[in-house]
Amino acid sequence: MSSESTRTGLPSEGRQRTLVVQRDVLAKASADAQTFRESLQHRGTLVVNLVSSPGSGKTTLLQAIARHWNQRRSMAVLVGDLETDRDAARLSPLVPTVQLTTGGACHLELPLVERGLQSLPDHAYDFLFIENVGNLVCPASHDLGEHLRMVLISVTEGDDKPGKYPKMFRNSDVLVVTKTDLLPYVPFDVQAAAEDARKIQPELSWLTVDALHDVGVEALCELLDDVRTQRVGQQA
Amino acid sequence: MHERSLTHALLRQVVALVRRDSEPEVAGPETVRAVVCQWGPLAGVEPLLMQEAFRDLAPAYLGRDSQAELVLRHVPLTVTCEACDLTWDQLDYDFRCRRCGHGVKVVRGDSLYLAEITLAEITLADKGDHGAWESATSPDSSDKVAPSGTRGDPTP
Numbered sequence: 037m038s039s040e041s042t043r044t045g046l047p048s049e050g051r052q053r054t055l056v057v058q059r060d061v062l063a064k065a066s067a068d069a070q071t072f073r074e075s076l077q078h079r080g081t082l083v084v085n086l087v088s089s090p091g092s093g094k095t096t097l098l099q100a101i102a103r104h105w106n107q108r109r110s111m112a113v114l115v116g117d118l119e120t121d122r123d124a125a126r127l128s129p130l131v132p133t134v135q136l137t138t139g140g141a142c143h144l145e146l147p148l149v150e151r152g153l154q155s156l157p158d159h160a161y162d163f164l165f166i167e168n169v170g171n172l173v174c175p176a177s178h179d180l181g182e183h184l185r186m187v188l189i190s191v192t193e194g195d196d197k198p199g200k201y202p203k204m205f206r207n208s209d210v211l212v213v214t215k216t217d218l219l220p221y222v223p224f225d226v227q228a229a230a231e232d233a234r235k236i237q238p239e240l241s242w243l244t245v246d247a248l249h250d251v252g253v254e255a256l257c258e259l260l261d262d263v264r265t266q267r268v269g270q271q272a
Numbered sequence: 273m274h275e276r277s278l279t280h281a282l283l284r285q286v287v288a289l290v291r292r293d294s295e296p297e298v299a300g301p302e303t304v305r306a307v308v309c310q311w312g313p314l315a316g317v318e319p320l321l322m323q324e325a326f327r328d329l330a331p332a333y334l335g336r337d338s339q340a341e342l343v344l345r346h347v348p349l350t351v352t353c354e355a356c357d358l359t360w361d362q363l364d365y366d367f368r369c370r371r372c373g374h375g376v377k378v379v380r381g382d383s384l385y386l387a388e389i390t391l392a393e394i395t396l397a398d399k400g401d402h403g404a405w406e407s408a409t410s411p412d413s414s415d416k417v418a419p420s421g422t423r424g425d426p427t428p
Binding site for chain 2: 055174177239
């Protein structure tokens with residue numbers, strides 16, 4: 037460091053002091069997320085954050101969940117993408133949906149989610165799904181005020197993903213292996229993927245789904261109902 | 273690349289802490305000389321990208337002639353088993369207790385921590401009669417920390 041800045045007129049660097057902080061850089065964001073979580077909980081809404089690689093079937097899974105519940109549960113979706121409203125166009129015929137376009141950002145953050153929620157019809161939804169930007173890295177670090185984080189791996193991606201992206205699996209509650217109708221055609225070991233993920237997060241639940249053909253969707257919806265009862269304290 | 277997003281959060285916190293700690297007429301964010309952070313294997317941080325983001329964004333928060341450097345100290349991933357009270361530094365990503373198999377809790381190394389801020393110590397005497405240094409931020413922002421996506425945040 038230079039001894040003195042002539043441009044700023046600051047004195048010699050010899051005299052310095054240290055502020056000891058010891059605080060998580062995302063502490064404020066985490067506190068805001070907790071407030072959001074509690075606020076939705078009071079309204080009877082379970083917030084579910086869906087994370088995965090691009091193309092793993094998040095939107096298709098949400099379509100299948102909406103079809104399965106067929107308005108027996110009230111649900112809404114906030115769907116994040118860098119550009120376009122293509123996912124919202126697929127979901128909005130089924131459930132209230134707001135597209136969140138990040139304009140290049142690789143993940144969603146809470147202010148975007150809060151703004152999206154304000155754009156939804158005012159209603160005490162049973163479930164609010166947040167479809168995060170397809171990315172197994174950055175969304176892992178950002179608490180969106182969800183009660184449940186659900187990570188998807190499609191069988192076409194390979195069963196080695198958990199160990200390659202440990203933070204995402206460490207911070208998730210449920211693993212959903214998707215596109216299982218393609219298992220006869222691709223080398224994907226479901227047990228190996230689940231075991232790899234459960235080394236990283238021993239409390240992780242996991243199940244398999246073929247959302248295109250509504251296989252495994254009922255079990256997933258039962259799990260969501262159970263979590264809602266536990267976390268929000270109400271039966272839908 | 274979420275290091276930019278983390279750096280925005282870091283710099284907002286630095287500015288808020290410096291303003292809270294210092295008399296505004298004596299010292300402000302322009303006196304920051306070092307921002308020391310701790311990061312571990314599960315912090316989701318790539319140090320080179322973090323340094324690049326800090327160099328790029330620091331002038332918007334700490335003054336365009338900011339001399340602040342970012343110091344990143346690596347810490348190990350430390351876990352503890354609450355079932356058998358064993359604590360150790362983890363070398364892989366198997367989060368089951370090596371003794372009893374129970375799931376373990378991470379106690380260090382899974383986030384980016386702001387540890388310390390080093391400031392050049394300034395007194396009114398240092399400033400002299402006419403020696404006010406160049407303001408780090410625009411005059412109207414002297415009493416507030418820029419919220420995300422607004423003033424002082426060049427890439428919302």
